[in-house]
Amino acid sequence: MPRLTVNDRPVEFDMDPQTPLLWALRDAANLTGTKYGCGEGDCGACTVLVDGSALRSCLITLAECEGRFVVTIEGLSSDRSHPVQQAMVAEQAIQCGFCTPGIVINGAALLARNSNPSEAEIRQAIPNLCRCGVYPRLVRAIQRAAAVARREETISAAPAPGITREDAARAVPAMTPEPDPAPEPVPTGQ
């Protein structure tokens, strides 16, 4: 049985070792963030990090992943704080969102090796198919993500998930029974 590390957890798959990693992740590990789009390595929706490289999980078998370290969109950050995730929100480079996980993984792999990619390098590194057409926003999103990764910019896009009621109440007076009338709510960018 193939054994590998998925999102920092050791996993042994009770599956045919020739099963593509994509279907092992989706059907056995319940990690459905990695998407099936074409099954031929063309669309990029199934892209995951394998030992840090962005690979199409529909083209690699479980057997080939033996002993390797796989990161999926679910494991990229615990709180959506990866610069690419933040920038994709800020630039709203998302329509239906089906291609998004693969794009984010490719973007993350790009920034890991090149913290200041040119437009051409971004276009080359992210050949993912987006049927809805977010491309005009995508280059800008990745460039912003790079700036965040270089600590040149911070993004306050959306409140982080799991925000406490108390924290939310500080931004939205109406959420408390007796609001503080003085300060104006802080724009969240939402």
Add this chain to the structure above:
Amino acid sequence: MNAPFEISRRSFLSASLLAGAVLSFQARLALAGDGATGGEDETVLNAFVRINPDNSVIIGAKNPEIGQGVKTMLPMLIAEELDVDWDQVHIEQTLADDKLYGRQSAGGSRSTPVNWLPMRQTGAAARQMLVTAAAAQWGVAPASVTTAKGMVHHEPSGRSATYASLAEAASAIEPPALDTVPLKPDDSFRIIGTSRRGVDTPAILQGKPLFGIDTELPGMVYAAIEACPVFLGTIGSFDDAAVKAIKGVIAVVPINSGILPKGKFDTLAIVADSWWTAQQARSQLKVEWDLGDLKQFSTEAYAAQADAALEGAPQGDILKKGDVEAGLAGAVKTVSARYDYPFLAHCTLEPQNCTGLFEDGALTLWAPSQSPGSGRRQVSDILDLPQDAITIHMTRIGGGFGRRLMADYMVQVAQIARAVPGKPVKMIYARADDVRHDYYRPAGWHALTAGLDKDGRLVALRDHFVSFGADGQPIRAAEMEETEFPAQLLPDVHFGVSYLATNLPTGWLRAPTSNAMAFVFQSFLDELAEAAGVDLPTFVLGLLGEDRLLPAVGRAPQFNTGRARAVIEEVCKFAGWDGKRPTGASGKGRGFGFYFSHAGYFAEVLDVAVSEAGDIVVEKVHVVGDIGSHVINPINAESQVQGSVLDGLAQSMIGQKIDQSEGAIVQENFDSFPLLRIETAPREVVVKFVTSPYPPTGLGEPALPPVIPALTNAIYAATGKRVRSLPISLDNAVA
């Protein structure tokens, strides 16, 4: 205002106090004369709002979310009039239930016009009840009470209360009739007209299971399908012994894909413990298909039949107005050209899929459907199951484009689920199945002739349109309207039509019919403008004449020539269009296109560079649109327009076409049916809206059609070659 969608006086709000001090509002909206609800005044619950004890607000999202942003936009309308802060609002996807929510469909760019008033009235009526409750508690006049961000204030006394604290009192107030409730004046909008990111965006970026294909249930099994490669073919015989011997395979189930009469079968579903196992097992399946004479259908045969049809007289008339033969005979100049375009697939990035669980005589579906109500009816019919025994969960949808207005995947998984009762089953099309078992945009051919008078004015227009149909009627999405621009502006017009037979199921592809007609007519008009010695915007403005309303005819709506003129003039300013015709094959060119469809007026200017090798690079697209008085969510509106423009370019310039050989579809995946890639996408698509005093309309479609002729006209400006056939091939273009 927009009469068809005004709500009747029977519409009302009800309020109740739920357990845990939750104030619940339910709006019953009678949509008068909305054809989708059967043309009768049906009273349906069309919206719900709940105010929780912590003053957070839950708003139900009732329409399918396909990436168009409706799950964010409709609740924005309620939140605006309820006068709560957007950060207080949580959105809850409702079930599909047309008895409760009326038409739950994502199609025709209709969600905005249908819901613009009712959603606002719902929010405003709920707010009014809270204000009335507070005023009564404080013993002050309701008119002296104001609201903001989910709170009620009485400034003279300095009193304030949260909406939640008024829950019990408000639930006892007599709800107002919805059509009597005053709405906010535009200048006090705090949410409408401001950019709000998609409510699912954070979850999408974490890879949360939102989409239909992500549905996972305990004990789930998976299905792959082997469908007859030739539409309307049936299963003659099959041998599944080898398949059933494979470890993990659970069942092989003959089903009806939904295009055959009930009781016939054209698809075998393989059910297994993983989708990969089921998919791999297909190779072990032996099937004899009964194809009859269906192999006769092919792309080549259609082309030959269309040519033959165009040589003869049309089978019928779409429009015969004035005397086109006399008009053409009297013309100083005539221009003739033939145009054609292919069948197209939708290729949503999320392949067709559906999950079903059949248990105790009832069926539950998790369906990425743009039209779950019609799916329910079809499933009910094929299973002989009452409609109320079918529960439909609406999932997020990885792209619609019209593909998921059809319900084949629901019909299929329903039959599979019934064969493995008690087990949730997820059926997924492999990509090749998705490309080869679509409901295609029908191909079409046009033979056009037009006459210009001595002043270069268009006076007569003749078209012979050939597409697909039977018994003198077009098949789905092969219609042509008699109002096709510029027919209403001319004295002598003849639109004739001939229909060919096909076995392909056809369907609505984003901007259906318009995506083809805009290419044909706006490209041909560019040829006429050239013959008249002017540029296309000047030529179209000349045709439009005085600002006025052209009447609605049949299914075609009114056409406002003033709104058309305004977007054309604005895009010319926006893009710096200089009004000159191109002077030679410089390799660079600009093209213009205008189209009115799905209630939106759009004019676009496109800059192209064509290399000597024939590579086409779209450098920039300027878009100006008029969708009425408000752009509800600007960031999403821009996305929709950019996406529409890119979709139109994909339909025309990267080789998209569906071919048929011996009855079956030739293309299988993105290598043969390409999608637009980032390197082919225009670097810039700039968008501007002009507003007009009409209720806002939808944006899923109307920005798409004009970009195709803007591109072909730009290519002509750059190369001197007329593109009269899609997909664009400069080898076939006419110099």
